[in-house]
Amino acid sequence: MKIFLDTANLESIRKYNDMGLLDGITTNPSLMSKEGGNPKDAMEEITKIIKGDVSLEVVSTDYSGMIEEGKRLREYGTNVVVKVPMTPDGLKACKSLSSEGIPVNVTLIFSPNQALLAAKSGAKYVSPFIGRLDDVGQDGMNLIREINEIFENYDFGTEILVASIRHPLHVVDAAKIGADVVTLPPAVLEKMLHHPLTTIGLENFLKDWDKLKSGNPDIKI
Numbered sequence: 001m002k003i004f005l006d007t008a009n010l011e012s013i014r015k016y017n018d019m020g021l022l023d024g025i026t027t028n029p030s031l032m033s034k035e036g037g038n039p040k041d042a043m044e045e046i047t048k049i050i051k052g053d054v055s056l057e058v059v060s061t062d063y064s065g066m067i068e069e070g071k072r073l074r075e076y077g078t079n080v081v082v083k084v085p086m087t088p089d090g091l092k093a094c095k096s097l098s099s100e101g102i103p104v105n106v107t108l109i110f111s112p113n114q115a116l117l118a119a120k121s122g123a124k125y126v127s128p129f130i131g132r133l134d135d136v137g138q139d140g141m142n143l144i145r146e147i148n149e150i151f152e153n154y155d156f157g158t159e160i161l162v163a164s165i166r167h168p169l170h171v172v173d174a175a176k177i178g179a180d181v182v183t184l185p186p187a188v189l190e191k192m193l194h195h196p197l198t199t200i201g202l203e204n205f206l207k208d209w210d211k212l213k214s215g216n217p218d219i220k221i
């Protein structure tokens with residue numbers, strides 16, 4: 001399963017990319033606004049840091065605007081995937097951009113039907129928002145199961161990009177189901193790195209090593 005980071009924070013992107021953990025990035029206007037500064041500079045830098053796909057989102061809601069913005073976003077790099085909303089105009093834009101060789105991520109997916117239609121329109125990725133479904137009392141992960149079952153029946157070539165991840169268990173569940181990608185906020189990825197038993201184990205190893213060194217000051221590994 002591929003791991004994308006859902007952020008526009010360059011420090012976080014560099015940090016986790018240097019660990020070899022990142023296969024791509026997803027961004028949106030809210031994330032760009034959170035970081036401040038010039039979004040053009042941020043998008044340009046992100047596409048340079050990351051070798052994998054970088055989803056950059058349009059802000060237009062009409063077909064013509066999405067096409068214009070999508071082509072402009074693609075100029076930031078050949079790894080740019082244009083993110084469009086799950087609307088009639090969004091699907092129309094997805095079809096047109098995909099036909100021109102520009103990959104598309106259809107976002108704000110909340111039902112299997114929406115995912116099916118996005119795949120039919122040529123989307124490279126569909127982004128179901130599981131956390132937001134959980135927030136309103138629905139089973140977000142069940143949506144991933146249903147989409148995965150549908151996609152396995154057909155040769156769409158569309159990848160399931162699980163979005164709105166709230167905690168590490170969402171990642172485990174998505175991996176068990178067989179989702180292609182999860183996109184995580186930095187805070188969730190940071191939690192995945194740590195376990196209290198790892199910390200305790202390392203502390204014990206270092207204490208034992210100090211004891212060993214105290215009797216053998218010249219010892220080295």
